[in-house]
Amino acid sequence: MPSSCISVEKKKLKNPPLSLHYLGDRVLRQPAKRIAKVDDELRQLIREMLQTMYSKDGIGLAAPQVAVNKQLIVIDCEPDNAANPPLVLINPTIKQVSRDIVVAQEGCLSIPNVYIDVKRPEVVEVAYKDENGRPRTLKAGDLLARCIQHEMDHLNGVLFVDRVENSLTLNEELSKNGFSYQAVKPVA
Structure with missing residues (x-):
């Protein structure tokens, strides 16, 4: 995992x-725009996104979720491990996905308390720029x-609920948590 020069304390802020x-x-639902330059202003946004993600107990956050229309994602699958740096992906593109498809439960900070199974490729290879603007490639599996x-879907205006195949369960979970099934836009 490439180390990040962006450091924020992994704690909840009031x-x-x-x-x-x-x-x-x-x-x-708006497709995010590519980021033309990586500068201190962008790094400040990254810090604020990380602080917001940790404050909300998330492990990933895409800029569109905080109303910033940019191709920017922050991820930390180990928010309780201070030694594990977060991952910052700028203008990410998926280069390759595995044929193996796995089903696992997903949730989203933009749809609190809703957790439903989603099918996704088990392994992805992604190309992106880091917080210093350097091109990187990462092969990732599992979580x-x-x-x-999940976060890259946000950059295309897609939410995990759009990928849920069991519409009955989805409708129940959304209603139970005050969301409308009408807001779902199923992807083929």
Whole structure:
């Protein structure tokens, strides 16, 4: 895992710097724009996204979830491990996916308390720029692969509920948590 030069304390803040947007909000459905330059302003946004993610007990956060229309993702599959640096992906693109498909439960900070099974490739290879603007490639499996795919969906205006095949369970879970099934846009 490439180390990050962005360091924030992995702790909950009473008032995280950014506000999350939730299922039904139009900003979550817009395709994010590529980032032209990696600078201190972008690194500050990365810090604020990490602080917001840790404050909300997340392991991944995409810029569109905080109403920033940029291809930027932060991930930390080990939020309780201070020694494990977060992963920052700028303008990520998936280069390859494994044929093996796995089903696992997913949740999303933009759809709190809803956890449903989603099918995804088990392994992905992703190309991206790090917080210093350097090109990188990463091959990921398991939870990290799922997290990368989940967050990259956000950059295309897709939410994990759009990938849920069991619409009955989905409708029940969404209603129970105050979300409308009408906000779901199934992907083929």
